Amino acid sequence: xxxxxxAAATVMxxxxxxxxxxxxxRGPSRADRILALDTLAINSxxxxxxxxxxxxxxxxxxxxxxxxxxxxxxxxxxxxxxLSGDVIE
Amino acid sequence: xxxxxxxxxxxxxAAFALLGSVGLARLPDIFTRLHGPTKATTLGVxxxxxxxxxxxxxxxxxxxxxxxxITLFLFITAPVSAHMIxxxxxxxxx
Numbered sequence: 001x002x003x004x005x006x007a008a009a010t011v012m013x014x015x016x017x018x019x020x021x022x023x024x025x026r027g028p029s030r031a032d033r034i035l036a037l038d039t040l041a042i043n044s045x046x047x048x049x050x051x052x053x054x055x056x057x058x059x060x061x062x063x064x065x066x067x068x069x070x071x072x073x074x075x076x077x078x079x080x081x082x083l084s085g086d087v088i089e
Numbered sequence: 090x091x092x093x094x095x096x097x098x099x100x101x102x103a104a105f106a107l108l109g110s111v112g113l114a115r116l117p118d119i120f121t122r123l124h125g126p127t128k129a130t131t132l133g134v135x136x137x138x139x140x141x142x143x144x145x146x147x148x149x150x151x152x153x154x155x156x157x158x159i160t161l162f163l164f165i166t167a168p169v170s171a172h173m174i175x176x177x178x179x180x181x182x183x
Contacts, residue, residue: 002144005096009103016103016110023113023122031119031178038170039113039126042163046106046134049159053099053141056148061141061155068159072166079173083180 006054013047034078041071091147095140102136105129119178127171131163 020043024036045064052060077087112125138156145153 002092002096002099005099009099012103012107016107019110019114029119029178029181031174031181032122034177035119035123035126035174036113038174039110039130042126042130042134043106043110045159045163046102046130046137049134049137049141049156050099050103053095053137053144056144058153058155061153061159065155065159065162068162068166072162072170075170076173079170079177082177083173 003054006050009050010047013043013050016043017047030082034075034082037078038071038075041067041074045071091143095143095147098136098140098143102133102140105133105136109133120175123171123175123178127167131167134163135160 017040020036020040024033024040027033027036045067048060048064048067052058052064081087106129109126109129112129113122116122116125138160142152142156145151145156
């Protein structure tokens with residue numbers, strides 16, 4: 001039962017990531033693309049954690065934490081670049 | 090019984106994340122698009138983290154604190170990054 005739920009959830013996250021990639025390619029403004037990248041990072045965290053539940057291994061949660069930190073730093077740096085034209089002033 | 094609850098939480102989290110991404114793809118402008126993923130995906134990850142903690146508790150692995158760390162980090166940084174994206178969108182609008 002849990003394996004069926006995990007398979008269904010993997011398909012749903014795959015569709016979600018495809019929708020994010022659509023917004024990333026299409027997005028009219030730069031802020032749309034940043035938002036799509038941020039959501040893509042969060043969805044990939046969820047996908048990695050799903051893998052961690054399926055294999056009962058603790059390694060995947062460290063990877064998820066690293067993706068979370070990198071995603072936040074990337075979003076903050078891109079927004080800072082749009083706001084002030086410079087990442088490190 | 091516990092397995093049923095874990096499966097329900099996993100499916101709930103995946104449904105929330107899918108709804109947030111549908112909102113990101115379908116809503117008309119950037120400020121409404123910001124609304125979908127920043128709320129729905131953090132709730133989706135929250136449900137998935139709860140499922141994962143329940144699973145590691147029920148399979149005898151004990152309570153692991155990494156999941157709580159991920160949740161705490163995401164719940165702190167999601168409003169901050171949403172605020173910064175909104176500021177960037179407001180600036181590039183005019």
